[in-house]
Amino acid sequence: MIDDEERISLLALVAATLPMAYAVQPAEVTLIPAGTNTHNFRVIDDDGRQWFAKVYRDRQVLDREHAAVELAEFTREGGVTVPAVRRTREGDLIEARGPVPMSLWTYLPDVQTAEGALTGRRWSAVGEAVGRLHRRLSAHPAARPALGPGSGVCDLPGNQARFERLVTAYDGRPEPTAFEAWATEAARERLAVFNRLAKLVEALPELTVQVPHGDLASPNVLLRGEAVAGIVDFQPPKPRYLSWEIARIGCDPRSLLLGWDAWLSGLSRLLAAYRDAHPGVRAQDLLATAVVGCVSMLASTYPLAQPVEAPEEMTASLETYARARHAAALMLLDRLDETQEALRDSLR
16 A cells, blocks of 8 residues: 555656656556556556556566566467557667656456456356467477476475464464464464375376466456456566466366355366367366365465565455465365366366
C-alpha cells in the first residue's frame, strides 16, 4: 500500500515520463491497486488509446526485468496471447533513465484474472493457451527441452528444514495472533506428511524441463468471458519442469475447493486442450501434474511463513488464501490415487 503523497508523486512522475520516453501524451493516469514488485497504472492518451504502465520499484533489478520483458515479447511473436510492449523512443523495452523506471504495454480492457477459480469452458481455454505458450517457449534459445529426474521438482529436505524453523519461530511467540496459531498447527500437519511426499517424488519418472512462463499463477492469466485475453508478468528465462508450471494453474486451490468432481473434470479438459495445442508434449508430463501440484503446495511454506518472513505482506485475503491452499492440498493428497486413475483414463 502507498499513501496519498506517494501516489500523487508517482502519478506526476509517470505523466512526465510518458511523453519524454514514449511520445505518449497522457490525458489520464490512474493507479491500479495491484502489484507486489511494481506500481501499475492505466493510462489513457490524448488519442483515447489505453496503456498499462508498469513502474519498477527497484532500479537494481532492471536487468532481470528486461529479461522478463524480452521473454514476453518472444512469446507474443510466436502467436501467444500476450499484451504488446511498446518500445521507447530509443527502441528499449524498459525506460531506465527517466524519472521512473517503467515499461509500457497495451492495456487489456474488460478482463478479470483467473483468481476466482476456473469453471466451464475456461478450463479448455486455459489449457489451449498454456499449451501454445509452452510450445512456443520450447524453441527459446536459453534452454532447449530436456529430461530431468522427477525428484528435482521439489527440494524436500530443504523445505522440511524451513518448516521446522517456522514452527520454532512461531513457538517462540508469547502472544501469537489467531492466524499465527493456526499456521503453527498447519505447519505441523505439513511436517507429518513429508514421508508421504518423499515417496510420491521418488516414484515420478523423468520429466521435461524447459523455459516456461515462470509464474503462471491465476493472477497472471487474464480472462474475458470464457476466453483467455492475455498472459502477463513473465519471469526471466530459467529452465523449470513443465508439470510444475501446468500445476500452478491447473491445481489452483480455489478451483479445487469448488468441488472435487468439477475440478477433476476441469483438469482433464485442461490437459486435453493443452495436448491438442502442444502435440509434442510427453504424456508423463501431463500425468504428473496432480502429483507435482500436490507436493509443491504441501512442501511450500508460502504463505504460512509470511508473518515471520514478510509481515508487511499479510492481508485478510492472503490469510484466506493460506487456509484454502492448506485445505485443498491435503484434500488432493488424500484423493491422489483416484485422481491419477482418472487422469490416466482421460489421457489415453
